[in-house]
Amino acid sequence: MVRRLNKKAIVGLSIFFFFVVIAFFAPFLAPYDPNEFVGIPYSRPTSEHILGLDRMGRDILSQLIYGTRLSLIVGLTTGTLMTTISLLIGMTAGYFGGLVDRILSTIIDVFMVIPGLPLMIVIASYIRFRGVVPIILVISFTSWAPGARVIRAQTLTMRNREFILASKITGEKSRRIIFSEIMPNMLSLISSNFFVACLTAIVGEASLEFLGFGDVSAITWGTMLYWAQNSSALLNNSWGWVLAPGIAIATLGASFALLNFSIDELTNPKLRGV
Amino acid sequence: MLLEVRNLSAGYKSQGKEIEAVKNVSFSLDENDFLGIAGESGCGKSTLLFSILRLLKRPGEIFDGEVFFKGEDILKMDEETLRKKRWKEFSLVTQSAMNALNPVYKIKDQIMDVILEHSDYTKIEALEIIERVLQMVGIQKERMDSYPHQLSGGMKQRVAIAMALVFSPSLVVMDEPTTALDVVVQRSIMEQIDEIRNTNKFSMIFVTHDISLLFEISKRIAIMYAGELVELGQTKQVYLNPLHPYTSGLINSFPKLTKETKEYKGIPGKIPDLSKPIIGCSFKERCQNRKELCNTRPEFKEVIPGRWVACHFPL
Amino acid sequence: MKYLREKIVFFIIALLSALIINFVLPRLMPGDPAERILLKMGGDIQPEAVEAMRIALGVDKETPILKQFFSYLKNTLTFNFGISYSYYPVPVKDLILDALPWTIGLVGISTLISFVLGTALGIRAGWNRNKPIDSFVTISSLIIRGFPYFWLALILLYVFGFLLNLFPLSNAYSTHEFLKGWKFFGSVIYHGFLPGLTLVLASLGTWILTMRNNMVSVLSEDFILVAEAKGLKDKDIMNKYAARNALLPSVTSFGLSLGYIVGGALLTEIVFSYPGIGYLMYKGVTSQDYPLMQAIFFIISLSVLIANFMLDFVYMFLDPRTRG
Numbered sequence A: 001m002v003r004r005l006n007k008k009a010i011v012g013l014s015i016f017f018f019f020v021v022i023a024f025f026a027p028f029l030a031p032y033d034p035n036e037f038v039g040i041p042y043s044r045p046t047s048e049h050i051l052g053l054d055r056m057g058r059d060i061l062s063q064l065i066y067g068t069r070l071s072l073i074v075g076l077t078t079g080t081l082m083t084t085i086s087l088l089i090g091m092t093a094g095y096f097g098g099l100v101d102r103i104l105s106t107i108i109d110v111f112m113v114i115p116g117l118p119l120m121i122v123i124a125s126y127i128r129f130r131g132v133v134p135i136i137l138v139i140s141f142t143s144w145a146p147g148a149r150v151i152r153a154q155t156l157t158m159r160n161r162e163f164i165l166a167s168k169i170t171g172e173k174s175r176r177i178i179f180s181e182i183m184p185n186m187l188s189l190i191s192s193n194f195f196v197a198c199l200t201a202i203v204g205e206a207s208l209e210f211l212g213f214g215d216v217s218a219i220t221w222g223t224m225l226y227w228a229q230n231s232s233a234l235l236n237n238s239w240g241w242v243l244a245p246g247i248a249i250a251t252l253g254a255s256f257a258l259l260n261f262s263i264d265e266l267t268n269p270k271l272r273g274v
Numbered sequence B: 001m002l003l004e005v006r007n008l009s010a011g012y013k014s015q016g017k018e019i020e021a022v023k024n025v026s027f028s029l030d031e032n033d034f035l036g037i038a039g040e041s042g043c044g045k046s047t048l049l050f051s052i053l054r055l056l057k058r059p060g061e062i063f064d065g066e067v068f069f070k071g072e073d074i075l076k077m078d079e080e081t082l083r084k085k086r087w088k089e090f091s092l093v094t095q096s097a098m099n100a101l102n103p104v105y106k107i108k109d110q111i112m113d114v115i116l117e118h119s120d121y122t123k124i125e126a127l128e129i130i131e132r133v134l135q136m137v138g139i140q141k142e143r144m145d146s147y148p149h150q151l152s153g154g155m156k157q158r159v160a161i162a163m164a165l166v167f168s169p170s171l172v173v174m175d176e177p178t179t180a181l182d183v184v185v186q187r188s189i190m191e192q193i194d195e196i197r198n199t200n201k202f203s204m205i206f207v208t209h210d211i212s213l214l215f216e217i218s219k220r221i222a223i224m225y226a227g228e229l230v231e232l233g234q235t236k237q238v239y240l241n242p243l244h245p246y247t248s249g250l251i252n253s254f255p256k257l258t259k260e261t262k263e264y265k266g267i268p269g270k271i272p273d274l275s276k277p278i279i280g281c282s283f284k285e286r287c288q289n290r291k292e293l294c295n296t297r298p299e300f301k302e303v304i305p306g307r308w309v310a311c312h313f314p315l
Numbered sequence C: 001m002k003y004l005r006e007k008i009v010f011f012i013i014a015l016l017s018a019l020i021i022n023f024v025l026p027r028l029m030p031g032d033p034a035e036r037i038l039l040k041m042g043g044d045i046q047p048e049a050v051e052a053m054r055i056a057l058g059v060d061k062e063t064p065i066l067k068q069f070f071s072y073l074k075n076t077l078t079f080n081f082g083i084s085y086s087y088y089p090v091p092v093k094d095l096i097l098d099a100l101p102w103t104i105g106l107v108g109i110s111t112l113i114s115f116v117l118g119t120a121l122g123i124r125a126g127w128n129r130n131k132p133i134d135s136f137v138t139i140s141s142l143i144i145r146g147f148p149y150f151w152l153a154l155i156l157l158y159v160f161g162f163l164l165n166l167f168p169l170s171n172a173y174s175t176h177e178f179l180k181g182w183k184f185f186g187s188v189i190y191h192g193f194l195p196g197l198t199l200v201l202a203s204l205g206t207w208i209l210t211m212r213n214n215m216v217s218v219l220s221e222d223f224i225l226v227a228e229a230k231g232l233k234d235k236d237i238m239n240k241y242a243a244r245n246a247l248l249p250s251v252t253s254f255g256l257s258l259g260y261i262v263g264g265a266l267l268t269e270i271v272f273s274y275p276g277i278g279y280l281m282y283k284g285v286t287s288q289d290y291p292l293m294q295a296i297f298f299i300i301s302l303s304v305l306i307a308n309f310m311l312d313f314v315y316m317f318l319d320p321r322t323r324g
Helices: A001-023 A060-095 A096-111 A115-126 A132-143 A146-157 A164-168 A176-210 A221-230 A237-269 B045-052 B079-085 B107-118 B122-135 B139-145 B153-165 B182-199 B211-217 B235-240 B245-253 C002-028 C035-040 C049-059 C065-077 C092-127 C131-147 C149-163 C181-219 C223-227 C234-272 C275-288 C292-319
Strands: B001-015 B019-028 B032-038 B058-068 B088-091 B171-175 B203-208 B220-225 B228-234 B300-306 B306-311
Touching: A001 A237, A060 A096, A060 A132, A060 A146, A060 A176, A060 A221, A060 A237, A096 A146, A096 A164, A096 C002, A115 A132, A115 A176, A115 C002, A115 C292, A132 A176, A132 C292, A146 B306, A164 A176, A176 A221, A176 B001, A176 C131, A176 C149, A221 A237, A237 C149, B001 B045, B019 B045, B019 B058, B019 B228, B019 C035, B032 B045, B032 B088, B032 B211, B045 B058, B045 B203, B088 B153, B088 C065, B088 C223, B107 B122, B107 C092, B107 C234, B122 B153, B122 B211, B122 B220, B153 B171, B153 B182, B171 B228, B171 C065, B171 C181, B182 B211, B182 B306, B211 B245, B220 B235, B220 B245, B220 B306, B220 C002, B228 B235, B228 B245, B235 C065, C002 C065, C049 C181, C092 C181, C092 C234, C092 C275, C092 C292, C131 C181, C131 C292, C149 C181, C149 C234, C181 C234, C223 C234, C234 C275, C234 C292
Parallel strands: B032 B203, B032 B220, B088 B171, B171 B203
Antiparallel strands: B001 B019, B001 B058, B220 B228, B228 B306, B300 B306
């Protein structure tokens, strides 16, 4: 089973690093300047332009390659911020218990059921500044709840373990117990959470940008789709323009899902089952 | 003879690693017998039970051996034939009563389904049977409309036992049935089982790590260590005159209620790692009597009629 | 009944939270959205509309905040959302009433189909865990789950609507001719098919994985072993013992995922120009029609909360332990 499980993790990691490499070496890999007019707008894929050209005659493959940069950065930053919020709230609720837990758990549950995207849309439309920062903040502050829920549950069981009780008795500070004793013991849970957060972030980013909430002059997979939709790319048969960013999003998303799934299998003996 | 286990080996296979949790176990069971199998946790007792009933799930696997039940090898039977024999011929009471019952169905429905599966009784007749078996274990018939979560741990275990007895099978296998319960409840359940066995004849294999309990209740006892049976015999004789050093160590390791002082000594060391091959006697590392010969594997053999032991130098 | 009481209390708390978020947001954000709208509209705006917008968006700096909140609460709970700015002078309430049935129909039906289908597949995958069929179903679910809803919508629209010309490219029913009765119904199904398919496909993977993992967990329980020892048929063990119990956490996740599904549905509606709440919200977004957006956010939250509350009843029916 471990071999199989590693297979999922290995595939996930390989995909992830594939995108990291592309993002890093974008200037060397991209055949054209992504902002430069290089041919007839809406050109179908040819051997020179594998994915065709956009409305402004820019090379779509080059945009895709350059778009990896910002998409990846936004995804990872959002994932990190979201995980941090989940951790802080989840661990506080689980560790202190009692009234603190009741209040925080209710807040977590409320954020679980309140529809995230509509909330993101409302918040984003009030923010007049368009760019990656609002996107990162909006997604992080609306999507942290599922992670917090899992971490709270885990902290709750951890709280009564012997080594934690011992630290409490010897009068260690709560903050120290939480960060140097509970947290290191949930690393696998935290990392599996981080991957879910990144998946949420990648899809959320694309959705918001698709709706025009991003900086539409920046190149990301989401803004590519925004322009494709607003230039009726498909009705002009420019399918590469729509297909490529979507597949990129889905593939990166799948790599996060695979990583999360393989960690779940590792840590939950019931899921390993056989 | 009701059940005969011959050279049964079973264990777990994963990533090319093989753990032999049950090694070359042989024993037999007569009609109306009561065999207790005792051993520390991790010695392979549950694996042995599930192998006998062919309930071992992957990555668990039976490597070798035969299990004859009324002359037929359970391990070679085709699945449908075996399924039809299950519960009618032999039934199971599991370790944790808490989880042995399906939480979403009423007690009566869980007994009903097995009755309807294996007989031609109507639902009304089945209800009468359910009433009767519940009464047998001291549960009021009104309780059959309860869900498992509405019963106490002891009651759930009684229901599990009642369920195991609905067809009056000739063999009931119990895997640590009282472990999760407190001592008082445990005792009253054991008395109940005893009482039932007086009126309904059936054979029982009772597995537990609580060897003192077995010395009190079982007719014959088998001691298991590191996947092997090391001693088997009439309970009383084993208790008074243990032949294997491990048995003797176990007997000395529990407090005797008759004595004032609670001083008792454990056996130093721990069970060997089953994923590595063991050369010679599996107990030799912890044995005070070990000699050169102990580096060869001792055979499990009958040394006195009815007394089996796997030791080169029985006490 | 403790369970029911808890659920009612939570419903109220969650509803109140949605209301508070809606109230606080426009007051928290930099700039004054209401002022902007009023300025743009110039003089041709009815006094009542001005009043409603003041209450909803908090223009009035003099009125105490608590008083503002109660007027807002009263207005919102009576569904008085004021006048839409982009569809001036249509009341927001009317716009929502026109759009809501389409969304509820589309999202409700496709989500149910997806949940039932995904759960059924998840049962099979979990039961045959680690056999090839399980690996296949699990891996494909993981991959499908990564596709954003709107992208799947774009692709389906392109392939089946545009290239193959099998389905309409927009709208919820035929707008070229006036249809009645069954013909109208048929046209609704025809128009709803691709958006529906998008929603089913996009969420299917989630239900498969959820149920598959729940099955695998339940299969290690003792009562499954007992069921096998009882000599019950495999089919009965799978359905009555394993799946019946694995369904409980699935229903819980279903409730918790509704918010996410609705988000996906919004995007799908936008791609298909389907005249539901999502498309309406999009229109509101593009023209900065804050009263409309706020009202829609509230209505969506309310619908999700009501759906969740209904699911709590289903759960109570499924799990005897909640009935005390």
